[in-house]
Amino acid sequence: MSFIGPAPAPEDLRDVSYLLTDIDDTLTTDGRLLPETYQALWDLEKAGIAVVTVTGGSAGWCEHIVRAWPVAAAIGESGAFVMTARHNRVEVEYWEDEALQSERQRKHLASVAPLLVGRFHLAHDQHFRLADVAVDIVGYPRAEVDALATEIRALGGTVAISSVHINTWIGDYNKRTMSERLLRRWGLGDEELARQVSFAGDSRNDAPMFAFLSKTFGVANILPVLDDLPIKPRWISADIAGRGFVDIAKALLAARG
Numbered sequence: 001m002s003f004i005g006p007a008p009a010p011e012d013l014r015d016v017s018y019l020l021t022d023i024d025d026t027l028t029t030d031g032r033l034l035p036e037t038y039q040a041l042w043d044l045e046k047a048g049i050a051v052v053t054v055t056g057g058s059a060g061w062c063e064h065i066v067r068a069w070p071v072a073a074a075i076g077e078s079g080a081f082v083m084t085a086r087h088n089r090v091e092v093e094y095w096e097d098e099a100l101q102s103e104r105q106r107k108h109l110a111s112v113a114p115l116l117v118g119r120f121h122l123a124h125d126q127h128f129r130l131a132d133v134a135v136d137i138v139g140y141p142r143a144e145v146d147a148l149a150t151e152i153r154a155l156g157g158t159v160a161i162s163s164v165h166i167n168t169w170i171g172d173y174n175k176r177t178m179s180e181r182l183l184r185r186w187g188l189g190d191e192e193l194a195r196q197v198s199f200a201g202d203s204r205n206d207a208p209m210f211a212f213l214s215k216t217f218g219v220a221n222i223l224p225v226l227d228d229l230p231i232k233p234r235w236i237s238a239d240i241a242g243r244g245f246v247d248i249a250k251a252l253l254a255a256r257g
Helices: 035-046 059-068 098-116 142-154 175-185 190-196 204-212 220-228 241-255
Strands: 018-021 050-054 073-076 081-086 089-094 133-136 158-161 165-169 197-201 215-218 235-237
Touching (some): 018 241, 035 241, 050 175, 059 073, 059 081, 059 089, 073 175, 081 175, 089 098, 098 142, 098 165, 142 158, 142 165, 158 204, 175 204, 204 215, 204 220, 220 235, 220 241
Parallel strands (some): 018 050, 018 197, 050 073
Antiparallel strands (some): 081 089, 133 165, 158 165
């Protein structure tokens, strides 16, 4: 395992019991979950480190993850909801209210769709989303992506830009707010948040999480957007995406001895 610049010392990570992580281009590599990355998730669980995925990904994606992966919870659509699984039943908690967030999504989609005509396309999994609108941005120049984001903000939408999507919604939540709600429900106070919780991410939409927690990691593919982040990750893996995540997991596991 190796890092760009300073590497975490064992004492930095020894008390970490929760790892929150982005998915696209943090866990996945070129859109796929590598076997060694999936094994790292199982290794973390076995060591007693609870993993929570915190993603802009759809409810359909999160429902599968929380059932099939070794994770304690899945926060989806940039904080719109959190899913947990118990006895093969998935429980969904919305940031506000299912009906309210669904109605806001319907109206926001109607407003955003005309901006995309001839330019962009809705994400292929839009039909599996409960609260947000997602636009594919892979292959588009950054200037065009940022221009569309500005137009959406002018409509009143909250915007988060990942490596694969513009995610937009109406509401005052984000990855951080739902993560903090979940962690505090699990009994973590300010001291425990600082000492026991870590985060791994790769993109601009992870900025709220880098600002929230002190023990934060970026994978190497975060470097092109590093200057966009008001608060940067504390440590950056030398490898990219899912392989970088494996090194992060190894560092956490090694700190436990």
